[in-house]
Amino acid sequence: MTVKVLTIRADxxxxxxxxxxxxxDRLDKHRVLAINVMSSPGAGKTxxxxxxxxxxxxxTRIAVIEGDIASRIxxxxxxxxxxxxxxxxxxxxxxxxxxxxxxxxxxSLTLEEIDLLLIxxxxxxxxxxxxxxxxxxxxxxxxxxxxxxxxxxxxxxxxEADVLLLNKIDLLPYTDFNITAxxxxxxxxxxxxxxxxxxxxxxxxxxxxxxxxxxxxxxxKDTAVRR
Amino acid sequence: MTVKVLTIRADxxxxxxxxxxxxxDRLDKHRVLAINVMSSPGAGKTxxxxxxxxxxxxxTRIAVIEGDIASRIxxxxxxxxxxxxxxxxxxxxxxxxxxxxxxxxxxSLTLEEIDLLLIxxxxxxxxxxxxxxxxxxxxxxxxxxxxxxxxxxxxxxxxEADVLLLNKIDLLPYTDFNITAxxxxxxxxxxxxxxxxxxxxxxxxxxxxxxxxxxxxxxxKDTAVRR
Numbered sequence: 001m002t003v004k005v006l007t008i009r010a011d012x013x014x015x016x017x018x019x020x021x022x023x024x025d026r027l028d029k030h031r032v033l034a035i036n037v038m039s040s041p042g043a044g045k046t047x048x049x050x051x052x053x054x055x056x057x058x059x060t061r062i063a064v065i066e067g068d069i070a071s072r073i074x075x076x077x078x079x080x081x082x083x084x085x086x087x088x089x090x091x092x093x094x095x096x097x098x099x100x101x102x103x104x105x106x107x108s109l110t111l112e113e114i115d116l117l118l119i120x121x122x123x124x125x126x127x128x129x130x131x132x133x134x135x136x137x138x139x140x141x142x143x144x145x146x147x148x149x150x151x152x153x154x155x156x157x158x159x160e161a162d163v164l165l166l167n168k169i170d171l172l173p174y175t176d177f178n179i180t181a182x183x184x185x186x187x188x189x190x191x192x193x194x195x196x197x198x199x200x201x202x203x204x205x206x207x208x209x210x211x212x213x214x215x216x217x218x219x220x221k222d223t224a225v226r227r
Numbered sequence: 228m229t230v231k232v233l234t235i236r237a238d239x240x241x242x243x244x245x246x247x248x249x250x251x252d253r254l255d256k257h258r259v260l261a262i263n264v265m266s267s268p269g270a271g272k273t274x275x276x277x278x279x280x281x282x283x284x285x286x287t288r289i290a291v292i293e294g295d296i297a298s299r300i301x302x303x304x305x306x307x308x309x310x311x312x313x314x315x316x317x318x319x320x321x322x323x324x325x326x327x328x329x330x331x332x333x334x335s336l337t338l339e340e341i342d343l344l345l346i347x348x349x350x351x352x353x354x355x356x357x358x359x360x361x362x363x364x365x366x367x368x369x370x371x372x373x374x375x376x377x378x379x380x381x382x383x384x385x386x387e388a389d390v391l392l393l394n395k396i397d398l399l400p401y402t403d404f405n406i407t408a409x410x411x412x413x414x415x416x417x418x419x420x421x422x423x424x425x426x427x428x429x430x431x432x433x434x435x436x437x438x439x440x441x442x443x444x445x446x447x448k449d450t451a452v453r454r
Contacts, residue, residue, distance in 0.1 A: 040267045040268045040269065040350070040352075040373075041267045041352045041373055041377055041380065041381060042267065042370075042372065042373025042374045042377060043373075068380055069353065069380065069381060069382070069383075070379065070380060070381075070382050071379040071380050073376060073379055073380070074380075093357075095322065095351075095353040095354050122353065123267070123352065123353075123380065123381070124322075124351055124352070124353050124354075125267075125268045125350065125351070126296065126322040126349065126350075126351050126354070127322050127351075127353070127354065130320075143269075143372060145269065145370060145372040145395060145398060146267075146268055146269025146270075147269045149300060150268055150269060152297065152298040152300055153268065153295055153296065153297060153298050153300070153301075153350065154268060154296060154297075154350070155296070155297050155298075156296075168372060170401070171372060171398060171401055171402075174397070174398055174401060175398075
């Protein structure tokens, strides 16, 4: 399978929650763990996805939905890695993925052959947090150079995240990022969020992220089996 | 004057262009140069504004409109510098400033006492690019750690910008940012954009930015006088 490109307008009529529920049921039925990956532009979503593919494939069978306003450069980059199935969703004039787009993208995937679906949202720390896609987990990245004050200014994303990856920790020595203050403000908004400190550049800290994914993929399979 | 906080819902009914035109006329009448400062979260908007205040005040009389989804930490930080008048506009559930918000904010400023109005938009490389505020110039920052591929993925912002500040160049040695490729892709979208390479942290490259502001403030005064 090559990269498939879909161009979809935003679902302005709403009904997002209902469609998200339908996506979730469909993913559950096929035991596909779906992770919605969100962050500011350039915080490292694509790098995280590429590292994760490199580490977990082929044991974990991965597919990617790639959300962008324009271009397919990330989709092509990702597909070049081990031929992972990638659906490129382009959203001209949009600023986030919604459940309708995911529904359309799912139609182009063979769910029986996937364990893990990584959904790369549009680079935007605001709007994507408001739209459920039917994912099992919301994962956000913040890159160290963005600064430790971001939870105060973009609280919804930090509140919604199940996992927060503090990325580009290799740049920490060159910034005045205060990790203690940052973790304090994040957990003040969201006491149950899991925080991993990582560098997608040199791989530091990523083993904990991979273990978390493994556990979640397994949990979903086990739940499905018990039904 | 202390920091004034306004909480405003987005102007969903449109009429944005008309209101932007009205703001522009009002700013022209009072010879206030208005600059709309846009970027991803954490690219350095607040730092740029604070550096600019430090360098240009009191000769250039500056006021700031500070757009945020939540919090007033940037407004307070900025106001502490030389007591600059700051209007904090909070937009719960929003993702960009619009012309209506600026109109309301202008009502709280004494325009006769201002030469330069710096408008810090919400940290978002997508939505703010779509809304004219009535500003004279659109200025965007991209921070080097965000990566050189951003023009392909967020083309509208790069197309709309009059000035692009490539910020955090002090971090360039620790990234794989390709300046030549970046400038090529930016000018491919927008041949007339002015590009300044700066570090708001150590001040590198900012003198050209200050000179540009000086020239624009002067140009507006001269135009007004000639009328």
